[in-house]
Amino acid sequence: MFGAEKGKAINLDGSKLSIGIVQARFNESITTSLADACLQELAAMGVQADNIRHVLVPGALEVPVALQAMAESEDFDALIALGCIIRGETYHFELVANESGAGVTRVALDFQIPIANAIITTENEEQAIARQTEKGRDAAIVAVEMANLLETL
Template identity: 35%
Template sequence: MAAEFSGVDGDLPDTRVAIVVSRYNESITEKLLDGARQTLLDAGIEAPQIVVARVPGAWELPLVCASFLRQHNCGAAIALGAVIRGETTHDEHINRAVSLALMNLGLETNKPVAFGLLTCNTVEQAIHRSGGNVGNKGIESAEAVLEVLRLQRKLPSG
């Protein structure tokens, strides 16, 4: 029988988790932050182990996540923001660059990086994804990080 691993349950490592949150569209991103932080606390991550950094916008998320993840005592990062489509294609360029940078950062550091960047067409869509009728992407992002942290503890090394 093949080995099978899951991070749904199990112990969490004793590590810091960084939440990097965009100030742009702050009425949305604060709700994402509240959801992520509470999810980490509910899972047993101690408050001093949760560090929050605020950046101007989505573009700055990867750089600050990288600063944390390159520290030995930070085991994961959650990037939170909201980019809402405007009259140009600017949002597409931001979303693509940030998503690729965050994915590459996780692969480079071998640490989980959650993509909690809302990429919405309207403010209404963002509201629904930050605690409205579609849930809270901050909570989902924190849950994903927790699951991967647990899973990494179970994977064979070497």
């Protein structure tokens, strides 16, 4: 079982957690759907609305900078990165996908804070729409599970 010690249940109780969310505005209809699904799932796991800080940034490349500022504050148990990168006709897709992903990982490792990376990368808008709700929910679950796990380590 991912995130759980053998023989122990996964802890998805978010009632005592503080969560930071960074949402990219680029492809805003998709990222707003990601955020809506994420916020609904966080509420279902008991995360109080007052314990969620949700900020918007221009695009996926700006997400790691905002995550870093949140991590530096030490106010959060876990962070969530939300964005959508859709392949275009140029190399820009690879640059944004690779660099945003590397930035998110770097912040998580540098600050030892769990970050659920839900910056989705797709070939087209239809694929993004098909994934937006599930990936938003998944991000919430990963954030809560990993925050609780790290508390025990």
